[in-house]
Amino acid sequence: MSPAAPLDDENLLAEILLRLPPLPSTLPRASLVCKRWLLLVSDIRFFRRFRRRHRCSPPLPGCFVPDRGGVSYTPTMDSPDRVPAERFSLQLDGSCYSNPLGCRHGLVPISPNLWKQVLVWDPVTGDQHHISFPPGLDGIANSIHGAVRRAAGDGEVHHFQVILVGVVEVDKQHVGVLACVYSSDTGVWDNIISVLIPFDAYTTRVLKFDLERQSLAEIQLPVGMSEEELLQLTVMRAEGGGLGLLYISGFTTQLWKRKTDCDGAASWGMERTIELGKLLSLNPEKERVRPLIEGLAEYNNVVFLTTGDGVIMLQLESLQFKKFYEMSDGFYHYPFESVYSVGNQHW
Structure with a gap:
């Protein structure tokens, strides 16, 4: 019998x-070959294996930016992988701006600036979860930052957590930072955690929130960073793992990593620099617009930069780059690093 x-x-x-x-486009196109291929690639067990195999490199189909009345989506890929802008754009209340608080694990938390609630939106399935602010944060809706985290694992139900952080002025010398966590599993907010920070040190700290311990801690930035350029700083995953920073000073990008020595003492070390002027063929003497950070795709290690020539996407490892679009709208971009959905399973 032949094999x-x-x-x-x-x-x-x-x-x-x-x-x-x-x-x-990969799995949808494969499913069109025949019924047998359709049944295979749509099987939840196959999808889990596919996702685990490619976990290190999820797709980056586009970015979200705030818009009056909703959230706008701009695709980054070319056909046949290009997801049309209207597919992932969201219309809400036309009377106010809807500010994304982040984008992670296929979910987008949004806080319309006239609402005292968070909308957790799944662009792939269209699911929406409206969550009222916890008491204590509902009075500072315009000073809210946040993030979303989906529970790990391959179960049929993926619960998520929303982390909100608010800043209030306590007196002329201090600001108070308040943090609270919501779990879709329980449907309630945890107790508010707070920390008092000297006002003059507020812009030179990274705040670390420990989800397990429910605690806030301050991490001082590397010495020598210019206060005028701290807006050109973003937290990122360091090369090889751990906490990292991406900092732009003039036309130079610096990549920093938080390290711990054998005695447990932590400090910052610069890993490498990227000369943006040479890489992007910019002339520092003639350029009126210095490169500005407009977004970071943490899993793809791609930073979005505004230059005098528009917005570009720069891959920080390979240093390959391409133009995203000609003009900048001035908004921070929230990269969407997810696209596949089978039942309740997401990338």
Whole structure:
């Protein structure tokens, strides 16, 4: 008896399809080949294996920016992987701006500036969760920052957490930072955690929120960073893991990493620098617009920069870059690093 052809062997076919590139069009196009391929790539067990195999490089189909009346989406990919802008744009209350608080694990937390609530939106499925601010933060809706985190694992139900951080002026010398966590599993907010910070040190600190311990801690920035350029700073995942910083001074990008020595003492160390002037063929003497950070895709390690030539996407490892669009709208961009959905499973 002759062996089955490679594509007739169910196990071998699955192994072949698992090696397809993790692009938005990959699984939908594979599902059109025949009914057998459709049943295979839409099977939840196959999807879990596909996601685990490509976990290190989720797709980056586009970015979200705030807009009057909703959230706008701008695609980054070309056809056939290009997701149309209208597919992931969201219309809400036309009387106010809707500010994204972040974008992670396929979810976008949004806080319309006239609402005292957070909207957690899944662009792929269209699901929306409206969550009222916790008492204590509902009075500072215009000073709210936040993030979302989806529970790890391959279960059928993926619960999520929302972390809100608010800043209040306590007196002329201090500001108070308040933090609170919501769990979709319990449907309630935890107790508010607070920390008092000297006003003159507020802009030179990174705040660390420990979800397990429910505690806030301050981390001082590296010495020598110019206070005038601290807006050109963003927290990122360091190369090799751990806490990192991306800092732009003039036409130079600095990549920093938080390190701990054998005695447990932590300090910052500069890992490398990128000369943006040379890389992007910019002339520091003639450029009126210095590179500005407009967004960071943490899993793809891509930073969005405004230059005099528009907005570019720069991959920090390969240093490959391409123009995102010609003009900058001045808004911070929230990269969307997710696209696949099978049942309740998401990238």
